[in-house]
Amino acid sequence: xxxxxxxxxxxxxxxxxxxxxxxxxxxxxxxxxxxxxxxxxxxxxxxxxxxxxxxxxxxxxxxxxxxxxxxxxxxxxxxxxxxxxxxxxxxxxxxxxxxxxxxxxxxxxxxxxxxxxxxxxxxxxxxxxxxxxxxxxxxxxxxxxxxxxxxxxxxxxxxxxxxxxxxxxxxxxxxxxxxxxxxxxxxxxxxxxxxxxxxxxxxxxxxxxxxxxxxxxxxxxxxxxxxxxxxxxxxxxxxxxxxxxxxxxxxxxxxxxxxxxxxxxxxxxxxxxxxxxxxxxxxxxxxxxxxxxxxxxxxxxxxxxxxxxxxxxxxxxxxxxxxxxxxxxxxxxxxxxxxxxxxxxxxxxxxxxxx
Amino acid sequence: xxxxxxxxxxxxxxxxxxxxxxxxxxxxxxxxxxxxxxxxxxxxxxxxxxxxxxxxxxxxxxxxxxxxxxxxxxxxxxxxxxxxxxxxxxxxxxxxxxxxxxxxxxxxxxxxxxxxxxxxxxxxxxxxxxxxxxxxxxxxxxxxxxxxxxxxxxxxxxxxxxxxxxxxxxxxxxxxxxxxxxxxxxxxxxxxxxxxxxxxxxxxxxxxxxxxxxxxxxxxxxxxxxxxxxxxxxxxxxxxxxxxxxxxxxxxxxxxxxxxxxxxxxxxxxxxxxxxxxxxxxxxxxxxxxxxxxxxxxxxxxxxxxxxxxxxxxxxxxxxxxxxxxxxxxxxxxxxxxxxxxxxxxxxxxxxxxx
Numbered sequence: 001x002x003x004x005x006x007x008x009x010x011x012x013x014x015x016x017x018x019x020x021x022x023x024x025x026x027x028x029x030x031x032x033x034x035x036x037x038x039x040x041x042x043x044x045x046x047x048x049x050x051x052x053x054x055x056x057x058x059x060x061x062x063x064x065x066x067x068x069x070x071x072x073x074x075x076x077x078x079x080x081x082x083x084x085x086x087x088x089x090x091x092x093x094x095x096x097x098x099x100x101x102x103x104x105x106x107x108x109x110x111x112x113x114x115x116x117x118x119x120x121x122x123x124x125x126x127x128x129x130x131x132x133x134x135x136x137x138x139x140x141x142x143x144x145x146x147x148x149x150x151x152x153x154x155x156x157x158x159x160x161x162x163x164x165x166x167x168x169x170x171x172x173x174x175x176x177x178x179x180x181x182x183x184x185x186x187x188x189x190x191x192x193x194x195x196x197x198x199x200x201x202x203x204x205x206x207x208x209x210x211x212x213x214x215x216x217x218x219x220x221x222x223x224x225x226x227x228x229x230x231x232x233x234x235x236x237x238x239x240x241x242x243x244x245x246x247x248x249x250x251x252x253x254x255x256x257x258x259x260x261x262x263x264x265x266x267x268x269x270x271x272x273x274x275x276x277x278x279x280x281x282x283x284x285x286x287x288x289x290x291x292x293x294x295x296x297x298x299x300x301x302x303x304x305x306x307x308x309x310x311x312x313x314x315x316x317x318x319x320x321x322x323x324x325x326x327x328x329x330x331x332x333x334x335x336x337x338x339x340x341x342x343x344x345x346x347x348x349x350x351x352x353x354x355x
Numbered sequence: 356x357x358x359x360x361x362x363x364x365x366x367x368x369x370x371x372x373x374x375x376x377x378x379x380x381x382x383x384x385x386x387x388x389x390x391x392x393x394x395x396x397x398x399x400x401x402x403x404x405x406x407x408x409x410x411x412x413x414x415x416x417x418x419x420x421x422x423x424x425x426x427x428x429x430x431x432x433x434x435x436x437x438x439x440x441x442x443x444x445x446x447x448x449x450x451x452x453x454x455x456x457x458x459x460x461x462x463x464x465x466x467x468x469x470x471x472x473x474x475x476x477x478x479x480x481x482x483x484x485x486x487x488x489x490x491x492x493x494x495x496x497x498x499x500x501x502x503x504x505x506x507x508x509x510x511x512x513x514x515x516x517x518x519x520x521x522x523x524x525x526x527x528x529x530x531x532x533x534x535x536x537x538x539x540x541x542x543x544x545x546x547x548x549x550x551x552x553x554x555x556x557x558x559x560x561x562x563x564x565x566x567x568x569x570x571x572x573x574x575x576x577x578x579x580x581x582x583x584x585x586x587x588x589x590x591x592x593x594x595x596x597x598x599x600x601x602x603x604x605x606x607x608x609x610x611x612x613x614x615x616x617x618x619x620x621x622x623x624x625x626x627x628x629x630x631x632x633x634x635x636x637x638x639x640x641x642x643x644x645x646x647x648x649x650x651x652x653x654x655x656x657x658x659x660x661x662x663x664x665x666x667x668x669x670x671x672x673x674x675x676x677x678x679x680x681x682x683x684x685x686x687x688x689x690x691x692x693x694x695x696x697x698x699x700x701x702x703x704x705x706x707x708x709x710x
Contacts, residue, residue, distance in 0.1 A: 002369035004379060004526075009364040013565035013605065014357035024359060171359075174565070209590035210368035210529070213598065217572040235564035243568065250368065 002208075005249040006165040008136075008147050011242075013174040015235070018137065021173060022054035025092060028133050034091045035059050037082055039105045041066060041097030041139065049096070049139070049178070060085055066100035069270065072119040072155040075107040082112060089113070092133040098190065099143030099271070102136045103151040106167050109134035110151075118162065119155040127164040136169040139178045141237045142190035142272065144197070144245025146172045152271075159265065174242065176234035188226070188302050189272030191237055192293065194244035195222040196275045199289035201251030204333035214247035226296035254334035255285055255343075258327040259351060262320035266312065273305070280304055281351050285334065308355050321348045357563075360604040361520040363491075363502050366597075368529040370590070373492065376528060377409035380447060383488050389446045390414050392437055394460045396421060396452030396494060404494070404533070408451070415440055421455035424625065427474040427510040430462040437467060444468070447488040453545065454498030454626070457491045458506040461522050464489035465506075473517065474510040482519040491524040494533045496592045497545035497627065499552070499600025501527045507626075514620065529597065531589035543581070543657050544627030546592055547648065549599035550577040551630045554644035556606030559688035569602035581651035609689035610640055610698075613682040614706060617675035621667065628660070635659055636706050640689065663710050676703045 012020060025036060035058040042063035044050050055061060060082065064074075082090060089112055095105025109131040111118050121127055136146045145151075149168050150161030161167075179187070198219040201211060221240035225233045259281075260274040269277070276293075283290040297304065309317070325331075325348070331339040367375060380391060390413040397418035399405050410416060417433065437445060444467055450460025464486040466473050476482055491501045500506075504523050505516030516522075534542070553574040556566060576595035580588045614636075615629040624632070631648075638645040652659065664672070680686075680703070686694040 002367050002372045002375065004365055004367045004375070007362050007364050007366055009362050010359055011362055011565075011604075012357050012359045014563055017357045020357065020359070176564070208369055209531070209587060209594050210366075213572055213576060213591075213594040217568055221568060232564060236568075239564050239568040249366075 003249060006149055006168045007246075008169045008172050010171040011174065012172075013238070015177050016175065017173055018052060018175040018178060021137075024171060024173070025054065025094070025135070029056075029091050033058070033086070033088055035086060037062065037090045037093045037108070039064050039078070039093065039095045039097070039101055039108065041101045044096070044139070053096070060090070064097070064101055064104055066097065066104070068268070069264070070100050070104050070107065070151075070153050072117060072122070072153045075104060075111055075118040075153060078104065078108045079111040079118075082108065089132055092135060094135040094137065096137040096139060098138065098140035099145035102138065102145040103153070105134055105136065106131070106151040106169065107153060107162060110162060110164070110166060118153060119157070121162045121164075122153060122155050122158060122160040124163045127162065127166045129166070131166050133170050135171040135173065137173045137175070137178070138238070138241070140182050140186060140190045141179050141241035142192065142194040142244070144194065144241055144248060146174070147242055147245035148248065159261075174238050176232075176238045179234050179238060184300070185302060186272075187237075188297075188300050189270075189276055191222060191226060191240070192276045192279070192296075193272045194218055194240050195226070195293065195296070196256050196279050196289075197244055197253055198222070198247065199286050200254035200256060200334065201247060203286060203289070204252055204254055205336060206250070206252045206333045208250045211247045211249055211251040214243045214249075215251065218243035218247060223292070226300055227292075229299075252329055252333035254330055255282055258324045258330040259348070261327060262324040262352070263308075263355075265323045266316055266320045267308065269308070277304055277308060277355050278351075281354050309353055317349060317352055320352060321345050324348055358604060361504055361523045362601075363524045363527050365526040366529065367527075368593070370530065370532050372528055373407060373530040373533060376492075379526060379528070380409065380449070380490070384411075384446050388413070388441070388443055390441060392417065392445045392448045392463070394419050394433070394448065394450045394452070394456055394463065396456045399451070399494070404451070415445070419452070419456055419459055421452065421459070423623070424619075425455050425459050425462070425506070425508050427472060427477070427508045430459060430466055430473040430508060433459065433463045434466040434473075437463065444487055447490060449490040449492065451492040451494060453493065453495035454500035457493065457500040457524075458508070460489055460491065461486070461506040461524065462508060462517060465517060465519070465521060473508060474512070476517045476519075477508060477510050477513060477515040479518045482517065482521045484521070486521050488525050490526045490528065492528045492530070492533070493593070493596070495537050495541065495545045496534050496596035497547065497549040497599070499549065499596055499603065501529070502597060502600035503603065514616075529593050531587075531593045534589050534593060539655070540657060541627075542592075543652075543655050544625075544631055546577060546581060546595070547631045547634070547651075548627045549573060549596050550581070550648065550651070551611050551634050551644075552599055552608055553577070553602065554641050555609035555611060555689065556602060558641060558644070559607055559609055560691060561605070561607045561688045563605045566602045566604055566606040569598045569604075570606065573598035573602060578647070581655055582647075584654075607688035608685055610637055610685070613679045613685040614703070616682060617679040617707070618663075620678045621671055621675045622663065624663070632659055632663060632710050633706075636709050664708055672704060672707055675707060676700050679703055
């Protein structure tokens, strides 16, 4: 059985393409009482980017804080805020920011048309009704959130995505100028989300040629960006993220993502940096990938946080191991069906303690 | 202004994925009186492929002959045939074959919901109503018809596509097993449609990184297929065609396509072989591409038709030159705004006479 992959159906790419946002949204605006909801990463509040958004008098602009990764409670609150604003559904929800803001926009657009709490839908294909029209505009590249069919949320009981064909954006606006001013470290770690994902999927056992073609090109583009610093690096990084996201169709991540999940769960470490911290320990499993990753760090002047496990108790480490070992498909993709004989609790403990 | 590119929204890729066609179509079947229309390249009539199609008692199977390239009259006739079959619209139109059959399926799905003759819609964005749900299943790879927003038709007055967002397939099924048995020459020339397109767009002046990323990977996959004959060549060729088609978003073809248009117009030469015949004359303009193309021909044991202009009169050659010179954007992409000073009528005449 192959997955019938849902793809973002409208894509605009180009420097300055944000200027076409008004034209893009226009056909989706209803005549009377209609409004659009813009969710904007609050680092851009009152910044030039905010002023460029084509807001109409009825529209809502909601600056969102994503210092912590998105929560189901945050999604529900945003949904309630939109519902309190108008008895009508909005004509669209537009997320402008990194993976977290894009995930919030996806989740809010779903929860406007599906009853209850977003926590009820964490899982696979639990969404019943199509979302409100929703648009993703990345200002950071690497997560692949602009093309994925999930929105990763931390709920009261679990950190898990709302995975559904309805989650996928109806439109993305890929304007490389928007990622130009991202802070150096954030740009790097977010880019590494793409690079590490590609290493894990290309070295994995689940691959087919669709994902391989996308993954190989995404990796090549990451090399251009982080090892060569070409003048059009922003364009390349934006395409790397898009291709990396597309490559997920028939692939699976591996050891770095499995262990990083434990870090996020116990220490609240963000996805990009968590993956990098873990990946640096995985030379045995991904020798070429880790070597190249270190070259990229060096060239970009990035220093990884060290000794992050010092405040963690022995009991907590055991729970992190539990969390990591639950992710069967990731381990199997990386190490084959017999992965438990290779990746024992003790081996995982050593890896964590070295971080 | 960047194009807001409409993408095929559901894609399934994998060896044997055709076996999932019944499941894929099921949600689109209406309860009573509903039917699907299968347009099948008639080379598969009564062949094993035909027997694998999930036909229900009410469905229509129409074998189509594409010895000649698709005509508007053929589209209109097929549309009338479907309308005579049932007073209701079909639940879907599925095209199984090469670029010509896929183009017919696209055009029929459009003409079932738009009045008049398909000749009325040759051009850009003339279609007013969404098409019937339509699915493309390639059995030849290279044209990119599986992802394009056009369906190229020869009408009473012109050869021109119906270019529209509504033309794009709702679903494609990419099963590399289906291209395995294509005749060697047809496989090669169709593959060269992709390769030559990539050379022309990558060497052109219109490119951006979206199209470059897709185009470069498509070219690399063509090399794998035609210079290395890897065991998974069918998978690679299928992805090359998909990527080549995607790369058209922000690119334009060049000299080979412009001259090939004249060949098609006057001699009825099919698109793939026509491009190859022309491209072989363009070493001056695309030196590396032409050299590699010849290596591919040699490795694949392909001999190009020669002396094709012998039956053509001097007057006819002048008309071919007229036709080729009309394609301003192609020439400009290849040679810049000042192309007419480089590509004179005399120069085109020499190129044609050498074929």
